[in-house]
Amino acid sequence: MNGNGDKTRFNTVAKPNWCPGCGNFGIQSALKKALLELDLEPHQVVMASGIGCSSKISHWINVYGLHGLHGRSLPVAAGLKLANHDLVVIAEGGDGDGLSEGLNHFVQACRRNIDLTYIVHNNGVFSLTTGQTSATGKQGFVSSSTPEGAIEPPLSPTALAITAGATFVARGFSGNIDQLNDLIVAAVRHRGFAFIDVMQVCVTYNPARSYKWYKERVYDVREEGHDSTDRNNALTFTLASDDDRLATGILYQGDQDPYEDSLPQLREGPLVNRDIERNDVRTLMAELI
Amino acid sequence: MGNFNELSFMVGGFAGQGVNTVGSVLGRICSRAGLHVFINLEYPSNIKGEHNYAQVMVSEEPVGSHVSSVDLLLALDAKSVVLHKDEIRPGGALIYDSEGLEVSPVDAGLKVGDIGRDDIIVIDMPMAQIAKDVGGSKKMINSAGLGAVIGMLRFDFELLANMLRQFLAKLGDKAVEANLEGAGQAYNIAREKYSVQVGIVLEERDAPDRMHLTGNQAVAMGAIKAGVKFYSAYPMSPSSGVLAYLSKYARDCDAVTILPEDEISAAGMAIGASFAGVRAMTGTSGGGFCLMSEYLGLAGMAEIPLVILEAQRPGPATGLPTRTEQGDLKFVLSAHQGDFARIVIAPGDVSEAFYLTFDAFNLADKYQTPVIVLSDKHLAESTWTREPFETTGMTIDRGELLGAEELASISDYKRYRVTDSGISPRALPGTPGGVFKATANEHNEYGFISEDADNRTCQMDKRYRKTSSLDVSEIGAKLHGDPEAEVTLVGWGSTKPVILDAMTQLKEVHGIDCNFLQVIYMEPFPVDHVTRVLGSAKRSLLVENNATGQLGQLIRQQTGIVIDDQILKYNGRQFIRDELADLIQQRLQVA
Numbered sequence: 001m002n003g004n005g006d007k008t009r010f011n012t013v014a015k016p017n018w019c020p021g022c023g024n025f026g027i028q029s030a031l032k033k034a035l036l037e038l039d040l041e042p043h044q045v046v047m048a049s050g051i052g053c054s055s056k057i058s059h060w061i062n063v064y065g066l067h068g069l070h071g072r073s074l075p076v077a078a079g080l081k082l083a084n085h086d087l088v089v090i091a092e093g094g095d096g097d098g099l100s101e102g103l104n105h106f107v108q109a110c111r112r113n114i115d116l117t118y119i120v121h122n123n124g125v126f127s128l129t130t131g132q133t134s135a136t137g138k139q140g141f142v143s144s145s146t147p148e149g150a151i152e153p154p155l156s157p158t159a160l161a162i163t164a165g166a167t168f169v170a171r172g173f174s175g176n177i178d179q180l181n182d183l184i185v186a187a188v189r190h191r192g193f194a195f196i197d198v199m200q201v202c203v204t205y206n207p208a209r210s211y212k213w214y215k216e217r218v219y220d221v222r223e224e225g226h227d228s229t230d231r232n233n234a235l236t237f238t239l240a241s242d243d244d245r246l247a248t249g250i251l252y253q254g255d256q257d258p259y260e261d262s263l264p265q266l267r268e269g270p271l272v273n274r275d276i277e278r279n280d281v282r283t284l285m286a287e288l289i
Numbered sequence: 290m291g292n293f294n295e296l297s298f299m300v301g302g303f304a305g306q307g308v309n310t311v312g313s314v315l316g317r318i319c320s321r322a323g324l325h326v327f328i329n330l331e332y333p334s335n336i337k338g339e340h341n342y343a344q345v346m347v348s349e350e351p352v353g354s355h356v357s358s359v360d361l362l363l364a365l366d367a368k369s370v371v372l373h374k375d376e377i378r379p380g381g382a383l384i385y386d387s388e389g390l391e392v393s394p395v396d397a398g399l400k401v402g403d404i405g406r407d408d409i410i411v412i413d414m415p416m417a418q419i420a421k422d423v424g425g426s427k428k429m430i431n432s433a434g435l436g437a438v439i440g441m442l443r444f445d446f447e448l449l450a451n452m453l454r455q456f457l458a459k460l461g462d463k464a465v466e467a468n469l470e471g472a473g474q475a476y477n478i479a480r481e482k483y484s485v486q487v488g489i490v491l492e493e494r495d496a497p498d499r500m501h502l503t504g505n506q507a508v509a510m511g512a513i514k515a516g517v518k519f520y521s522a523y524p525m526s527p528s529s530g531v532l533a534y535l536s537k538y539a540r541d542c543d544a545v546t547i548l549p550e551d552e553i554s555a556a557g558m559a560i561g562a563s564f565a566g567v568r569a570m571t572g573t574s575g576g577g578f579c580l581m582s583e584y585l586g587l588a589g590m591a592e593i594p595l596v597i598l599e600a601q602r603p604g605p606a607t608g609l610p611t612r613t614e615q616g617d618l619k620f621v622l623s624a625h626q627g628d629f630a631r632i633v634i635a636p637g638d639v640s641e642a643f644y645l646t647f648d649a650f651n652l653a654d655k656y657q658t659p660v661i662v663l664s665d666k667h668l669a670e671s672t673w674t675r676e677p678f679e680t681t682g683m684t685i686d687r688g689e690l691l692g693a694e695e696l697a698s699i700s701d702y703k704r705y706r707v708t709d710s711g712i713s714p715r716a717l718p719g720t721p722g723g724v725f726k727a728t729a730n731e732h733n734e735y736g737f738i739s740e741d742a743d744n745r746t747c748q749m750d751k752r753y754r755k756t757s758s759l760d761v762s763e764i765g766a767k768l769h770g771d772p773e774a775e776v777t778l779v780g781w782g783s784t785k786p787v788i789l790d791a792m793t794q795l796k797e798v799h800g801i802d803c804n805f806l807q808v809i810y811m812e813p814f815p816v817d818h819v820t821r822v823l824g825s826a827k828r829s830l831l832v833e834n835n836a837t838g839q840l841g842q843l844i845r846q847q848t849g850i851v852i853d854d855q856i857l858k859y860n861g862r863q864f865i866r867d868e869l870a871d872l873i874q875q876r877l878q879v880a
Binding site: 014044046056058062063064065066067068069072075076077078079080081082083084086087104105107108264265268272276277279282284285286288 | 516518678724725
């Protein structure tokens, strides 16, 4: 039985079918821990995910889930939140999903600032389609789509999020579950669009970026005295991340009002709880006479 | 030759001059005076400069279509004189201002020249001078023009004065007075100098209050009546009016409207909102629907209720953005990969637009699948008069929803449980005990991904079974007119009013007796009804506003019946009443 004291309440009967050693397991653990720490019940949370290995995560966390279209978790998540803002809405997917196919939704979700948490499992490669270079793949990356090495440079999702107006931008690493747990808790508590870029190990299609490779390069921006309310500095840390040093932690957090605060029709509670029998069109019809 | 309470009026000008406003103000005045009105609006995809016109039909009897001849033309610019003077019937009148006539920048150098019509009454009305005399801007030319028209028709000036007071109130008392003064001067000149000669008279009639509304407004009102709480749409002619209308009233209706980054997102947001449990809708035209078609299949696979307005315009690609066509029927019936149950409804007039949009929400909830309301530019943006819709007896059916108490009594909740009806009771996020997964993948009864072969067949059958209980044999098609008529016209959607008007004309002028089979449900299709009517029809004639007779193809596919006789129009314009009547008559002369 699920209950507040039950630490297994976010476990599902179905088991993940990710490759052994996949970074997604770490992200799944961190998310479950975070939901427990946030003292949430399974029915209070909805996950909207895209398509790809990582997007299947919505099947393996015991919450309401909509595993939808490739690249398009965010529109669904936005509709969910506006229809029932009492729900905790978490959108999730990979870099191929959200940063290649779904990039426009991502940029617009950043500036729209609806109260959502968006977690991207970022490994630089399309994995479920057996290894092609994604929008965050390293320049020169050799894959089945780029046998001579990727020509385009990668985009930086955190820099993009900061400049597009996201009010919470963080970066984690699938090999540091405790930090990721803290980031997810902070992201869910944040009122507004919260983005977490998770550097995720794909042991099968991007083995060069192993746990060891990341561990040698990651550091927490707090260690360097970063003030996460400083947007310019956040961008500096983000842009300075390269193959030698990778910034993690909360890069930026602002306090701009979420989109929902500007909708007076939401003040009396979620739309889903309104009485829909009350709609009388007589006044509207009279206006057309 | 005089007309009494019968008028075909046209106002022409260039985009930005207020042609639409002049047409709709005149229409609304007539509507308030107890007369029936239809307004056909023709305008290009342009904000300033290109030619626009509105044709306002007024009658004591219900009127649904326009005719090719014009009784009275108000030309606000030179091009309108040149383009439309030959449409004026002999004995009709042209109102223009030879001194102050404007020329659109896109027609620079255009001269009206010799009107060349000795058989019409040419009225040179100094509208620009009047506007100047009353201290007004160029916009006041339109008030003077309306004054001239109302005076010409010997209509009560107070009808216009009240309308201007209402519409211009936001400009302040001084502006209202100046407009009234200008309108009054033109009214007096027209009435005293020309009205007897023109001989067209409108007179107020005792009649119930009537609305003056477009198909877009009717769709939006139907959605509000159904309790729509979420409308997401990207702007695209001719559907944008629904977004504007719902956005205006959203706060009053406890609803949220949003314009997201594209039509894909518009559909996705509506699906998310519907999944959360509110009644949600999106709207677009064919081009936007291309983008939405990916999400259409998710709603089908994950069984999420979704109402989509598809207001057609001529394609392919950008096509004719502000014109009309019925070219997307086959597309909406087959959009998206794979097979899934969908419902496609095509309202034929503003009343059906209201009631069928309301029904669409009930159907979407009941069958947990996408429902497409198929409109077009002609229905979406033309204006008709109607008595306020009767709303008693309209009941909301949210379908099979499970609350927390019901879920508490179910030990093993399966969202996609295989049932006899195919319909599986739905839990809403936020409800304890209902946690489940929805997915774009094939899934088992719990909603978990499943690639099991037997499960696949079982779930496909279950999803298809849902709409098999939707009986459209009565509601799916309507036979208008005498069932024994010599000719059965077959059509759908916005051609309904013009077909009905053409039938009346054929009977009165040519003594030809037609009936009209209007197909309303395209999916599921009223197979028996259509087979019965066409099986006993003496002669069938397909009338469609597209190039390939798409309904004809659908009828053949569904019933095996081939309608060889086809009248198809696809120049981006709706049929004109007398044009259609003539085409039908000519066709019937061919053995």
